[in-house]
Amino acid sequence: MDAAAGFALFDTALGRCAIGWNDDGRVVASSLPGSDDRATTSRFAAAGPADPPEQIAHAVAGVVALFGGDAVDLREVPVDLDDVAEFDCAVYAVARTITVGSTMTYGEVARALGDPGAARSVGQALGRNPVPVIVPCHRVVAAGGHIGGFSAPGGAATKRRMLAIEARHTPGTLAVFGT
Template sequence: MRWTVLDTPIGEFSVATEAGSVRGAHFGRVASAAEEPSDELARRVVAELRAYFAGEATDFGVPVEMPRGSDFERAVWREMTRIPYGETLTYGEVARRVGDAGAARAVGVACNRNPVPVIVPCHRIVGAGGKLVGFGGGLDRKVKLLELEAGVALRRAWS
């Protein structure tokens, strides 16, 4: 995999591409990450991430392949991509949507194991009653991502 790092409002963010798809993302700098994208896909994902963080894009068009994960985790990750920009669902709601209403904690584990955070938006999943709990990148980053999306969604709705 080839890693590229970019500066974002939530700190350095590294993204990995391989075999024509995005296969990983990491909060912070991966040791082998390059400052400049090495191929067309890497340039595209960096451009999409920059547009997202600038509030100019609300979704990602780059191909994503999850390199690992159980069937349940993959179902949760697919469901994450269905949560509309600027909105949230609870762990329990996601558990119900993937067919196991009692699996809210397992949804949390799947969120933590998401290999492509931000692009596969695990930050849009919150605790019961909208409570901000758990995030592999730290709650401060989760808050910033949700605030970014909420602000953009409001501006778009009112313009």
């Protein structure tokens, strides 16, 4: 994964997020809202703020729309996972197949990888996800309808809020509140 060549802050219904990209125009990192702009952009220390290139601006618009309640598919957003471990990349590939308003359990992701005993490793890989939302790790939940962990600022409460926003556009989806 190349270092970020630039980053941009942008406002969403959840708060101020950030996205970083490399010289090839692929997303190298994204951040959900932190306690302040400095916390949100801490992953981009080597890069400076910049106007995003067209495909990154498209990704930003998609994230804004998704958090605004639109069913936006971000699977085509190019990401740079070149230096990410093979197992983690496989987990992220499965996570990117989960559509807006849907979820999978950690165990279901492990089974999709052909390793049904790897649920804990799946959770650890998702905790290292450098591009949350683009790789929708928030859509992977614990068994029994429990929310599970979430390493982004706000933890499980942020994950619950993201899932609730997405569930609005999926008829018959059960909310995951109180778990």
